[in-house]
Amino acid sequence: MNYSLIRRFRMCWVPDVEGKDGLAGELSHPGKMPDMPVRYVGWLSRFAGRAAGAGQGGGRAASAGPGTGPWGLEGGRGDNVDLLILLSGPEPQRTLLERRLLDQMADYSGRVVLVRGLPAGAPATGVSATLPEGPTGASPRVNLPQRVRVYDHLPADELEELIRGAGQIICRSGYSTVMDLVRLGRRAIMVPTPGQTEQEYLGNYLAARGWAVCIDQKGFSLMDALAAAKGEWGEQGAGEGREMDIPGVRQLPDPAAGEGLLRQAVAEVLAMVRRELDAAREPEADREPGVSREP
Known part of the structure:
Protein backbone atom coordinates (compact mmCIF):
# COMPACT_ATOMS: atom_id res chain seq x y z
CA MET A 1 0.00 0.00 0.00
CA ASN A 2 2.86 2.40 0.77
CA TYR A 3 4.30 1.98 -2.70
CA SER A 4 0.93 2.64 -4.31
CA LEU A 5 0.85 5.99 -2.49
CA ILE A 6 4.47 6.80 -3.30
CA ARG A 7 3.82 6.24 -7.01
CA ARG A 8 1.62 9.34 -7.05
CA PHE A 9 4.78 11.43 -6.68
CA ARG A 10 7.78 12.00 -8.90
CA MET A 11 10.49 11.61 -6.29
CA CYS A 12 10.82 9.97 -2.88
CA TRP A 13 12.81 11.66 -0.11
CA VAL A 14 14.04 9.45 2.73
CA PRO A 15 15.12 11.12 6.03
CA ASP A 16 18.14 8.87 6.54
CA VAL A 17 21.65 8.40 5.23
CA GLU A 18 22.48 6.05 2.41
CA GLY A 19 24.24 2.77 3.07
CA LYS A 20 24.79 0.54 6.09
CA ASP A 21 24.98 3.43 8.57
CA GLY A 22 21.28 4.24 8.29
CA LEU A 23 19.24 4.67 11.47
CA ALA A 24 16.07 2.97 10.27
CA GLY A 25 17.39 -0.32 8.91
CA GLU A 26 15.04 -1.99 6.44
CA LEU A 27 12.44 0.74 6.91
CA SER A 28 14.61 3.16 4.95
CA HIS A 29 16.67 0.60 3.01
CA PRO A 30 14.14 -1.99 1.78
CA GLY A 31 15.09 -4.82 -0.53
CA LYS A 32 12.81 -3.40 -3.21
CA MET A 33 12.97 0.35 -3.78
CA PRO A 34 10.15 2.45 -5.28
CA ASP A 35 10.27 2.68 -9.07
CA MET A 36 11.16 6.37 -9.07
CA PRO A 37 14.13 8.52 -8.05
CA VAL A 38 14.91 8.03 -4.34
CA ARG A 39 17.03 10.57 -2.47
CA TYR A 40 18.42 10.15 1.04
CA VAL A 41 18.23 13.63 2.58
CA GLY A 42 19.88 12.92 5.94
CA TRP A 43 18.47 13.11 9.46
CA LEU A 44 15.94 15.81 10.22
CA SER A 45 15.84 17.28 13.71
CA ARG A 46 14.49 20.37 15.43
CA PHE A 47 17.70 20.63 17.44
CA ALA A 48 20.84 22.52 16.53
CA GLY A 49 23.19 19.56 16.48
CA ARG A 50 25.65 17.77 18.69
CA ALA A 51 27.84 19.92 20.90
CA ALA A 52 31.55 19.75 20.32
CA GLY A 53 32.65 16.38 21.57
CA ALA A 54 29.16 15.04 22.26
CA GLY A 55 29.01 11.45 21.14
CA GLN A 56 32.79 11.51 21.04
CA GLY A 57 33.71 11.28 24.68
CA GLY A 58 32.35 14.29 26.50
CA GLY A 59 31.38 17.90 26.27
CA ARG A 60 28.22 19.83 27.04
CA ALA A 61 26.13 22.48 25.48
CA ALA A 62 27.22 26.01 26.16
CA SER A 63 25.56 27.83 29.04
CA ALA A 64 22.15 29.30 28.27
CA GLY A 65 22.47 31.91 30.99
CA PRO A 66 21.80 31.80 34.74
CA GLY A 67 18.35 31.08 36.05
CA THR A 68 16.95 29.68 32.81
CA GLY A 69 15.66 26.24 31.94
CA PRO A 70 12.81 24.21 33.44
CA TRP A 71 14.55 23.79 36.80
CA GLY A 72 15.97 27.30 37.04
CA LEU A 73 19.46 25.85 37.00
CA LEU A 252 28.00 7.87 11.46
CA PRO A 253 28.00 10.89 9.17
CA ASP A 254 27.72 14.22 10.95
CA PRO A 255 24.00 15.07 11.24
CA ALA A 256 24.73 18.52 9.83
CA ALA A 257 25.60 16.83 6.55
CA GLY A 258 21.91 16.12 6.15
CA GLU A 259 21.29 19.82 5.61
CA GLY A 260 23.46 19.69 2.50
CA LEU A 261 21.71 16.56 1.25
CA LEU A 262 18.33 18.20 1.76
CA ARG A 263 19.43 21.32 -0.12
CA GLN A 264 20.60 19.14 -3.00
CA ALA A 265 17.26 17.33 -3.11
CA VAL A 266 15.33 20.61 -3.07
CA ALA A 267 17.51 21.99 -5.86
CA GLU A 268 16.91 18.84 -7.90
CA VAL A 269 13.14 19.15 -7.54
CA LEU A 270 13.21 22.85 -8.42
CA ALA A 271 15.28 22.10 -11.52
CA MET A 272 12.77 19.41 -12.53
CA VAL A 273 9.87 21.86 -12.13
CA ARG A 274 11.69 24.53 -14.13
CA ARG A 275 12.33 22.09 -16.98
CA GLU A 276 8.68 21.13 -17.08
CA LEU A 277 7.53 24.76 -17.00
CA ASP A 278 9.93 25.63 -19.79
CA ALA A 279 8.66 22.69 -21.83
CA ALA A 280 5.05 23.77 -21.27
CA ARG A 281 5.84 27.31 -22.48
CA GLU A 282 7.83 26.16 -25.51
CA PRO A 283 6.06 27.05 -28.81
CA GLU A 284 4.60 24.09 -30.65
CA ALA A 285 6.75 24.80 -33.70
CA ASP A 286 9.92 24.52 -31.63
CA ARG A 287 8.96 21.19 -30.08
CA GLU A 288 10.59 17.98 -31.10
CA PRO A 289 8.24 15.63 -32.93
CA GLY A 290 6.32 13.42 -30.54
CA VAL A 291 6.91 15.60 -27.45
CA SER A 292 3.68 16.14 -25.55
CA ARG A 293 2.67 19.33 -23.78
CA GLU A 294 1.59 17.33 -20.76
CA PRO A 295 4.08 17.61 -17.87
Missing part, protein backbone atom coordinates in the same frame (compact mmCIF):
# COMPACT_ATOMS: atom_id res chain seq x y z
CA GLU A 74 22.65 27.82 37.04
CA GLY A 75 23.62 27.95 33.38
CA GLY A 76 20.21 26.67 32.31
CA ARG A 77 21.48 23.13 31.76
CA GLY A 78 19.58 19.94 32.47
CA ASP A 79 22.48 18.20 34.16
CA ASN A 80 20.82 18.07 37.57
CA VAL A 81 18.04 15.88 36.17
CA ASP A 82 18.61 12.20 36.83
CA LEU A 83 15.78 10.92 34.64
CA LEU A 84 14.03 12.56 31.70
CA ILE A 85 10.78 10.96 30.51
CA LEU A 86 9.47 11.98 27.08
CA LEU A 87 5.95 10.76 26.36
CA SER A 88 4.24 10.95 23.00
CA GLY A 89 1.95 9.09 20.68
CA PRO A 90 -1.71 8.19 20.48
CA GLU A 91 -4.11 7.59 23.32
CA PRO A 92 -4.79 5.53 25.30
CA GLN A 93 -1.23 4.17 25.15
CA ARG A 94 0.37 7.49 26.05
CA THR A 95 -1.70 7.71 29.23
CA LEU A 96 -1.22 4.04 30.08
CA LEU A 97 2.57 4.41 30.04
CA GLU A 98 2.37 7.71 31.93
CA ARG A 99 0.28 6.14 34.67
CA ARG A 100 2.57 3.12 34.91
CA LEU A 101 5.64 5.34 35.28
CA LEU A 102 4.07 7.64 37.85
CA ASP A 103 2.87 4.70 39.90
CA GLN A 104 6.52 3.62 40.24
CA MET A 105 8.00 6.99 41.17
CA ALA A 106 8.03 6.05 44.86
CA ASP A 107 10.69 3.43 44.05
CA TYR A 108 13.02 5.97 42.45
CA SER A 109 14.88 8.55 44.49
CA GLY A 110 16.35 10.66 41.69
CA ARG A 111 15.15 13.95 40.24
CA VAL A 112 12.73 13.47 37.37
CA VAL A 113 11.32 15.65 34.61
CA LEU A 114 8.33 14.19 32.77
CA VAL A 115 7.24 15.86 29.52
CA ARG A 116 3.76 14.59 28.77
CA GLY A 117 3.71 15.36 25.06
CA LEU A 118 0.37 17.18 25.21
CA PRO A 119 -0.31 20.25 23.05
CA ALA A 120 -2.34 22.15 25.65
CA GLY A 121 -2.50 22.64 29.39
CA ALA A 122 -0.04 24.27 31.78
CA PRO A 123 2.32 26.91 30.35
CA ALA A 124 5.58 25.51 29.05
CA THR A 125 7.54 27.23 31.82
CA GLY A 126 5.17 26.19 34.59
CA VAL A 127 6.11 23.71 37.28
CA SER A 128 3.54 21.49 38.96
CA ALA A 129 3.81 19.20 41.94
CA THR A 130 0.68 17.42 40.75
CA LEU A 131 -0.23 15.84 37.46
CA PRO A 132 -2.74 17.96 35.55
CA GLU A 133 -5.88 16.29 34.29
CA GLY A 134 -5.33 14.16 31.26
CA PRO A 135 -7.76 12.68 28.75
CA THR A 136 -10.81 10.71 29.81
CA GLY A 137 -9.77 7.68 31.82
CA ALA A 138 -6.56 9.17 33.18
CA SER A 139 -6.01 9.57 36.88
CA PRO A 140 -7.56 13.00 37.63
CA ARG A 141 -4.77 14.29 39.90
CA VAL A 142 -1.79 12.37 41.23
CA ASN A 143 0.23 13.74 44.11
CA LEU A 144 3.90 13.68 43.16
CA PRO A 145 7.06 14.17 45.19
CA GLN A 146 8.74 17.56 44.84
CA ARG A 147 11.63 15.85 43.05
CA VAL A 148 9.26 15.03 40.15
CA ARG A 149 8.36 17.87 37.80
CA VAL A 150 5.69 17.53 35.12
CA TYR A 151 5.26 19.61 31.95
CA ASP A 152 2.67 19.21 29.25
CA HIS A 153 5.24 20.39 26.72
CA LEU A 154 8.46 22.40 26.52
CA PRO A 155 10.05 24.73 23.95
CA ALA A 156 12.68 23.08 21.78
CA ASP A 157 15.61 24.94 23.38
CA GLU A 158 14.66 23.87 26.92
CA LEU A 159 13.96 20.32 25.80
CA GLU A 160 17.34 20.19 24.08
CA GLU A 161 19.10 21.20 27.30
CA LEU A 162 17.29 18.46 29.21
CA ILE A 163 18.11 15.79 26.63
CA ARG A 164 21.76 16.82 26.61
CA GLY A 165 22.13 16.80 30.37
CA ALA A 166 19.78 14.17 31.82
CA GLY A 167 21.35 11.11 33.39
CA GLN A 168 18.92 8.71 31.71
CA ILE A 169 16.15 9.12 29.15
CA ILE A 170 12.96 7.10 28.69
CA CYS A 171 10.99 7.67 25.49
CA ARG A 172 9.11 6.08 22.64
CA SER A 173 10.99 4.72 19.64
CA GLY A 174 9.34 6.90 17.03
CA TYR A 175 11.69 7.89 14.23
CA SER A 176 11.48 11.64 14.92
CA THR A 177 12.57 10.98 18.50
CA VAL A 178 15.38 8.72 17.28
CA MET A 179 16.71 11.43 14.94
CA ASP A 180 16.57 14.03 17.74
CA LEU A 181 18.48 11.79 20.14
CA VAL A 182 21.21 10.94 17.66
CA ARG A 183 21.49 14.59 16.71
CA LEU A 184 22.44 15.24 20.35
CA GLY A 185 24.53 12.10 20.78
CA ARG A 186 22.23 10.43 23.34
CA ARG A 187 21.07 6.89 23.93
CA ALA A 188 17.79 6.09 25.63
CA ILE A 189 15.54 3.46 27.14
CA MET A 190 12.91 3.05 24.44
CA VAL A 191 9.38 1.77 25.01
CA PRO A 192 7.67 1.19 21.65
CA THR A 193 4.01 2.13 21.42
CA PRO A 194 2.08 -1.18 21.47
CA GLY A 195 0.65 -2.05 18.08
CA GLN A 196 2.98 0.28 16.15
CA THR A 197 5.14 -2.24 14.35
CA GLU A 198 7.56 0.35 12.99
CA GLN A 199 8.38 1.49 16.54
CA GLU A 200 8.82 -2.10 17.68
CA TYR A 201 11.19 -2.71 14.78
CA LEU A 202 13.15 0.51 15.37
CA GLY A 203 13.52 -0.09 19.09
CA ASN A 204 14.89 -3.59 18.58
CA TYR A 205 17.06 -2.53 15.64
CA LEU A 206 18.69 0.28 17.64
CA ALA A 207 19.10 -1.96 20.69
CA ALA A 208 20.90 -4.55 18.58
CA ARG A 209 23.37 -1.85 17.52
CA GLY A 210 23.98 -0.68 21.09
CA TRP A 211 22.24 2.68 20.70
CA ALA A 212 19.24 1.96 22.93
CA VAL A 213 17.68 -0.41 25.42
CA CYS A 214 14.28 -1.56 24.15
CA ILE A 215 11.65 -2.70 26.66
CA ASP A 216 8.00 -3.65 26.12
CA GLN A 217 5.35 -1.48 27.72
CA LYS A 218 3.51 -4.52 29.04
CA GLY A 219 4.84 -5.24 32.51
CA PHE A 220 7.25 -2.29 32.30
CA SER A 221 9.33 -1.88 35.47
CA LEU A 222 11.14 1.43 35.92
CA MET A 223 13.83 0.02 38.18
CA ASP A 224 14.44 -3.00 35.93
CA ALA A 225 14.68 -0.71 32.89
CA LEU A 226 17.24 1.54 34.59
CA ALA A 227 19.22 -1.51 35.69
CA ALA A 228 19.19 -2.87 32.13
CA ALA A 229 20.49 0.45 30.79
CA LYS A 230 23.22 0.58 33.41
CA GLY A 231 24.24 -2.97 32.53
CA GLU A 232 24.27 -2.09 28.83
CA TRP A 233 26.37 1.08 28.86
CA GLY A 234 27.36 1.71 32.48
CA GLU A 235 26.56 4.47 34.91
CA GLN A 236 25.51 7.79 33.38
CA GLY A 237 25.70 10.28 36.18
CA ALA A 238 25.09 13.99 35.99
CA GLY A 239 28.21 16.07 36.29
CA GLU A 240 30.45 18.34 34.27
CA GLY A 241 32.64 16.48 31.80
CA ARG A 242 30.54 13.31 31.82
CA GLU A 243 31.00 11.32 28.63
CA MET A 244 28.19 10.70 26.19
CA ASP A 245 30.08 8.07 24.26
CA ILE A 246 27.80 6.12 21.95
CA PRO A 247 29.54 3.21 20.19
CA GLY A 248 28.85 3.36 16.49
CA VAL A 249 27.45 6.88 16.35
CA ARG A 250 30.97 8.28 16.13
CA GLN A 251 31.30 6.53 12.78
